[in-house]
Amino acid sequence: MKTQKIFFCGNLKFLRERKHKSQEELANILGIKRSKLAALESGQTKSPLPEDFLNISEYFKISVDSLFKIDLSSLSELSLRQLEAGNDVYITGSNMRVLAMTVDKTSKENLEYVPVKAKAGYIAGHRDPEFIAGLPRFSFPSLPKGKTYRMFTITGDSMLPFPDGCDVIGQYLEDWRDIKPQTLCVAILKGEQDFVFKQVTLKGDGLLMESMNKSYQPYTVPFSEVLELWRFHSYHTVEVPEAQDMQSIATLIREVQAEIKVIKGRR
Template sequence: MQRIFFAGNIKFLRDRKKLSQEALAAKLGLTRAKLAAIEAGNTKSPQPEDYLNFSEFFKISIDTLLKIDLSKLGELKMRELESGNDVYIRGGNLRVLAISVDRSNNENVEYVPVKAKAGYMAGYNDPEFIAGLPKYSLPNLPSQGTFRIFPSTGDSMLPVPEGSDIIAQYVPDWTAIKPDTPCIVILKGQQDFVFKLVTMNPDDTILLKSLNPAYKPFPVEASDVMEIWRFYAYTSREFPEAQPEMTTILTAIRNLEEKIGQISK
C-alpha cells in the first residue's frame, strides 16, 4: 500500500511560506481546527475541494501533494517544482513568466529602468506591470527565449562600466547554469538587481562573484532568489579605455604562442 504524504506536505509548505495555521486557514476559507486536523493526519478523507484549494494555493499538483515527501527534496528541486516543473502536471507549467508581445505576436524586450526597480520586485510576474515597462525590438537576438534589459549599478563588475544596460535572457532551469556564468540575479527583499558571476553549489546555495577582485564572493540561499537572467550583451555610453601596457604585452604573448602552435602543427 502506497504511503500518503499529504498531511506532512501541507505543514511543510505552510512552514516554507512562513504562514501560521490561522493565516493559511483564512486564505483557504478553512477553520484553524480543520487545518490543524489535516496537518496532524486526523482527517483521513479531506473533501475534493480541499485538495483542489491546497493544490492551487501552493501551485503543486494533487498527485505530488499525495505521493511525494516534499521535505526530502533539496531547495533547487523545490524551486523547480514550485515553478511548474511537476512530473504529475500535464498541459503546461503552472508558473508562467509574464511577458508582452507586439502586434505580430513577437515578444518585446522590456527595459526595467532604475526608477522601476523596486516595483519590479513586487510586479515581476504581474502582466499589467510588465506591460507598462518600456519596450524595444533589438536586432540579432536568438529567436528562442525571453530577453530583458537591466541597468547596472556600481563597479563590482568592472571592466563592464557602471551604468551599462545589460541585455539578459531568462533562465527557467537554474541547474543548467555553468559555473561563473554572468547573470542578473533578482533577490527577495532587495531594492536593486545583482549583476554577478553565478555558480550553483551542491548544497543548494548559489555563489555570487564579482569580476572586480575588490569585492568578495558570497553565497545566497536558492530560496532567496526570485529570477535569474543570463548575460547576453551590454551597451554602454562610455568609450573603452586603452589597455594597460602589461595587458597589451600579455595579449601579444598569447597571440605569438597561438601562431607558434599553428606552425608546429
C-alpha cells in the same frame, strides 16, 4: 462530487505533433505498438498500464498530473517551456516561477527594459503583467528566436570592466540546473533594491555569487531567495574605452602568450 475534465488524450496528440513525431516514431520511442498509441490518443483504450503514463511523462518532461488536468494546447510556448523545465504547478506548488511578459502585434515577445528608476518596483512587480506592460519595450532584431530576453541597467563597480550604468541584456533561465560554473547572470533577489550582476555557480542548495572585481568577496544565496535569473547575452554602453586601457589589455595578452610559449618549451 464534480466530474474532473480529463485532457490526457488531446495532450498526448498535441505534444506528439509539437515534437513533429509520427505515431509510429513515438510508439517506437515509448516501446509500445502504434495501434496502442492511436488508442491512447483517441481515448479508445479503457485500461492503459500505469507505466505507459510514466513513460509518456518522462519523455515529454511534463508531470502526469499536468498531462491529465491542464489543456496544454491552450498554453503559450513560454508556459510550455516552463513546464518542461520543471516549473510545474503540480510538482513545485507555490514555488512555481511565472514570468510576466509582453508581445507585439505579431505575438512576438518584446524586449522589456528595466531602467534605474524602475528597479525598486521590479522586485514587487516582476510577476504583475500590468507592471511589466508599463515598462519601456522595443524590438531587438538580432536576438535569437525562441528565447525570452530583458534589459537591465547595472550600477556599481563590482563587475568591472563592465562600466557603471551599462545596460545588460539577459536571456531568461527557466532551469537553473543548466548553469555552468561562473555563468554571467543578472539575478533578481528577494529583499534587494538593486539587480545583482555576478558570475553564478551552483553550490549545494544555493547559488555562489562572484564579482569580477576581486575587491568584492563572493557569497552564496539560497535558491529560495532567488526570484529570477537572466543569463548574460550582451551589454550596451555609451562609455568609450580609453586608448591607454586597450593598450594595457593588449600588452597583458602578449605577456600571457609569451609565458605560455615558455611553459610549453619546458615540457
